[in-house]
Amino acid sequence: MIKTNTKDMTIGSPARLLLTFSMPLMLGNLFQQLYTFVDALIVGQCVSAHALAALGATEWLTFIMFGVISGMTQGCSVVIARFFGEKRIELLKKAVYACLWLAAAGAVLFVLVGQIIIGPMLEILRTPVEVHGMTQTYLRILYAAVPVTFFYNITAAILRALGNSKKPLHAMMIASLGNIVFDLFFVMGLNMGIAGAALGTVLAQILAAVYCLAAVRKIEICRLGKESRVLDGRILREEIKMGIPMGVQNIITAIGGLVVQATVNGFGILFLTGYAAANKLYVLLEIAATSYGQGILTYTAQNIGNGDAKRIRGGLYAALLIGAATALIMSGIMVFAGGDIVGLFIKEHENGAEEMIRVGYHYLCVLSLGFPLLYWLYVFRACIQGMGDSIIPMLSSLVQVFMRVMCALLLTRMVGKEGIFWGEVLAWTGADLLLSFICVKRISRIHGT
Numbered sequence: 550m551i552k553t554n555t556k557d558m559t560i561g562s563p564a565r566l567l568l569t570f571s572m573p574l575m576l577g578n579l580f581q582q583l584y585t586f587v588d589a590l591i592v593g594q595c596v597s598a599h600a601l602a603a604l605g606a607t608e609w610l611t612f613i614m615f616g617v618i619s620g621m622t623q624g625c626s627v628v629i630a631r632f633f634g635e636k637r638i639e640l641l642k643k644a645v646y647a648c649l650w651l652a653a654a655g656a657v658l659f660v661l662v663g664q665i666i667i668g669p670m671l672e673i674l675r676t677p678v679e680v681h682g683m684t685q686t687y688l689r690i691l692y693a694a695v696p697v698t699f700f701y702n703i704t705a706a707i708l709r710a711l712g713n714s715k716k717p718l719h720a721m722m723i724a725s726l727g728n729i730v731f732d733l734f735f736v737m738g739l740n741m742g743i744a745g746a747a748l749g750t751v752l753a754q755i756l757a758a759v760y761c762l763a764a765v766r767k768i769e770i771c772r773l774g775k776e777s778r779v780l781d782g783r784i785l786r787e788e789i790k791m792g793i794p795m796g797v798q799n800i801i802t803a804i805g806g807l808v809v810q811a812t813v814n815g816f817g818i819l820f821l822t823g824y825a826a827a828n829k830l831y832v833l834l835e836i837a838a839t840s841y842g843q844g845i846l847t848y849t850a851q852n853i854g855n856g857d858a859k860r861i862r863g864g865l866y867a868a869l870l871i872g873a874a875t876a877l878i879m880s881g882i883m884v885f886a887g888g889d890i891v892g893l894f895i896k897e898h899e900n901g902a903e904e905m906i907r908v909g910y911h912y913l914c915v916l917s918l919g920f921p922l923l924y925w926l927y928v929f930r931a932c933i934q935g936m937g938d939s940i941i942p943m944l945s946s947l948v949q950v951f952m953r954v955m956c957a958l959l960l961t962r963m964v965g966k967e968g969i970f971w972g973e974v975l976a977w978t979g980a981d982l983l984l985s986f987i988c989v990k991r992i993s994r995i996h997g998t
Contacts, residue, residue: 556712624792
């Protein structure tokens, strides 16, 4: 019964388990990021460079939304994965029920707060007047659809906690293809501009959510009988204890990003557009890092109940090695193909197109110098979270914020706009120093628990 559509990660080769679990996640995350990639490609080519800049101006505010939702649902998945690893099925069912309630409450709160803060936040961020209206339209549509985002993320998190990474992949494949069709229909066919891109994204997420729900309902141990549909206060508090700091961690990261975004907005529309175009590729190349992080989180959470430090350490080292090798490949893509890819988002005869591409390519070249650090950051942070600690990862986000803000406010005065680029690499470095030390120390304490 337990093995149906699930994967027990307490036995078998750590490297093989992480790869087989992470690869579907990677493809799923790739298809998920194709939402924004396709949005930017179609908007940039079929609407205008200003519309592309408007999408770029939404990035950190959308990151807050998706980041908090992802953090809260990942926190729930840690609790579910631990009960699964311990084979405590009745507690697992109660954890699933509790996380559904937590997601519903979070969705209502987020819709209300989101709609209130969008206008003031765009003013604080000094959003250029040329793109202010389009940026606000895009964000209002996405924030109105927060319940859909929560619904997809919670069902996908349940599946991943049980070792099933293939169903979320299938959901994202369906949604990504749907998003392309919707974008072509709304943006090109109906000429709805940036509002059409946002609407296409929402409809695509509905497809993903429905598919994941159907997959969860087919898993026997997730079918909730009357005795399981009881809100267990202890389990709910445990999920909140894990989920809230993970969500806050992403808010902290976003705060640093918002300071950077405000600084970038002040550098003018050409710099903003080039920076936004480069970030579309950066986010795609970061996907493998997030996937390895999700993999080691589930692996560690399932194994923590056994108190096997050697097995968790083996998984960590395997993830670090795989991550470093992948990061070097991604760095090569940025250096050798980055300029051409950035150019895909910008019309050839657009005013200032050459400068936009130059800015974007230079940004990618700087990022390529420290990309393994980014991959290790995801692995160390997720391993610590899988051990049940969501506070240290949150503190690592404070380190990232500090480095990004200092570079945005001070380094840019010394070396110019390029200081924004180096802020990313220095943020990864600072977080890695903290996380690697804590992670190794925590694993050494597991033996005998």
